[in-house]
Amino acid sequence: MLRAIPPIDDCLCAAEKIPSLTGLSRGYLRTLARREQDDIRAALASGQGDVPRDRAAMLELIARSIADKAAADQPAMKALVNATGVVLHTNLGRAILAESAIEALDIAARSSVNLEFDLARGARGERDELIGAELIDLTGAEAATVVNNNAAAVLIALNTLAEGREVIVSRGELIEIGGAFRIPDVMAKSGARLHEVGTTNRTHREDYARAIGPDTALILKVHPSNYRIVGFTSEVALDELVALGRKHGVPVMEDLGSGALIDLAAYGLPREPVVAERVAAGADLVTFSGDKLLGGPQAGLIVGQRGLIDRIRRNPLKRALRCDKLTLAALAATLRIYLRSGDPGTELPTLRILNRSIGEIRQAAGRARDILAERLGPGFTLEVVDCEAEIGSGAMPVERLESAAVRITHPEKSPETIAAIFRHARIIGRITNDAFHLDMRTIEDPAVLAVAFDCGAGEARG
């Protein structure tokens, strides 16, 4: 029976007659045809398959299977509905971009741009100029540059300023951010030597002062982002570190993690350090992420003293860590919102979602419950419950955002099974207290649930 499986070229000939397969490359069709032959072989070996006696019928069957395989072969990256209640979910791609950033991406993707081209002089330009003026205006710094992400910003800054020399960091700030960003490890990779001072809960000015020596290249302050030390604690404020650094001619850098360009207290959110305030307090360099609270694309922003920024730009690592035109287009558009918009909290999805009222979220949860009840069928219980969402990405780990969710249970189905049903529809919820929840904080329009569910069901039907 194995010998009755038609040769690959015959399978390809048959496949080429199927309209949905026209326009696909021969190499790709060959791959699918091989996979189909393997499937038939495996089925025969397990005693499940059967080979039709009629060769034409067999080829037609194979061709149709190849067409099914091509139709099922979807791009690996898929649009998802984030119902996890984590606004900036690193695993789900963090910030959703503003409309103007999406338009800027579209333009940059479709055409040539002045990425490194000075239009006025007709000469080679500097890609940092696309975001430099905005970042300087927004933060009050002398200069700015941008790299792939904040991890890269910390790496290149340490390497530029302190390779082969010492960097002083408080033991209370030797943090690990998810995804293997650890201050001691990044420090080692940068070629700088870590000089730890103080203790986990308390570090004093004197600890830093005693550590300064001829080999000291930098004092680093790190925002603890995703954890808090509470109780008997003390840390040295940035302005004190700056005074100490000035006295000894040692620059001070702060890794702000998320950082904010505006005071989020105006949006009813807990206070997060504002970059401009850290620059005003005297930090020589400040690094922060583009896709955390800022609400832009993945990027690492570095602002500070012109001399230091120039040295970072000349570091050969800059070439390896630089951003492409798409990132810069989206980032520049996002920064322009902060600079120009009278209402950034409405234009930026991240701020908009953080700022939603509990009343509005409860209402959305009610609509979501109705949409889903209609689609899930009998047996499921759907209730609107109050819950707590979080900002995510290490920003404000302790603070919670009040939120509402649709809690979905079934007498025979486990929460994991229900989660899998929703994942199939590309809706990602979370399991809390042994029940599946769709947190509505991150879903502005419940209609997306209907669309996702109907598409998912369509796919399941084949």
Ligand SMILES: *Cc1c(COP(=O)(O)O)cnc(C)c1O
């Ligand atoms: C998030 C974070 C980083 C890493 O930033 P990415 O943009 O994710 O690379 C580094 N340091 C701190 C303090 C952070 O919070």
